[in-house]
Amino acid sequence: MSKELIAAYSNGYERLKEAIRTLSEEEMHYKPGHNKWSIHEIIVHLADAELVGIHRMKRVLAEDNPALTAYDQDAWANSLGYSGQDAGRSLELxxxxxxxxxxxxxSVEGADWDRCGIHEEAGPLTLSQLLERYVHHVDGHLAQMERVREAYREHSV
Structure with a gap:
């Protein structure tokens, strides 16, 4: 596995922290539309998604072809009250x-990157593919956060 991909995974926290460093509470809580997430909610989601992602990666490393369950991120956001959770603590977590x-x-070597889990929606996923997904997950949400910031700016004019 490339050291660059592990470094990109490692840098996710700093990139998120920098993305929200100058935002006001109003910007953090602005929702660009019905059923759209605020930046605050995105941060809380990322912490929950990371819990799931680490669980999946560790299961793939420790077990043979484990089942990897899906989850409904919108149900989590709504049922767990993402808007009322502490985004700062979520980011720290x-x-x-x-x-x-x-x-x-x-510490993962060679063929262990090809160890597989069976995701109930996506099918077989290797450790390498899971890591790539969690790197890109942050990338996707950083882009989403920028779109929310832009919508806030347009709304505030």
């Missing part, structure tokens, strides 16, 4: 989880 997972990933 995200960073802590990533910092604890990086040494695990750095």
């Amino acid at each position: 995200f960073g802590l989880m990533r910092s604890m997972m990086v040494p695990v990933l750095e």
Whole structure:
């Protein structure tokens, strides 16, 4: 596995922290539309998604062809009250989880990157593919956060 991909995974926390560093509470809580997430909710979601992602990656490393369950992210956001949770703590938790997972990933060798889990919706996924997904997951949400910021700016004019 490429050291660059592990580094990109490791850098996710700093990139998120930088993306919200200058935002006001109003910007953090702005929702660009019905059933659209605020930046605050995106941050809380990322912490929950990281819990799931680390669980999946560790199961793939420790078990033979484990079942990887899907979850309904919108149901989690609504039922768990993402808008009322502490986004700062969620971001800290995200960073802590990533910092604890990086040494695990750095210790993976050779064929272990090809170990597989069976996702109930996506089918077989290797450890390498899971890592790529969680790197791109942050990328996708950073782009979403930028769109929310832009919508806030347009709304505030």
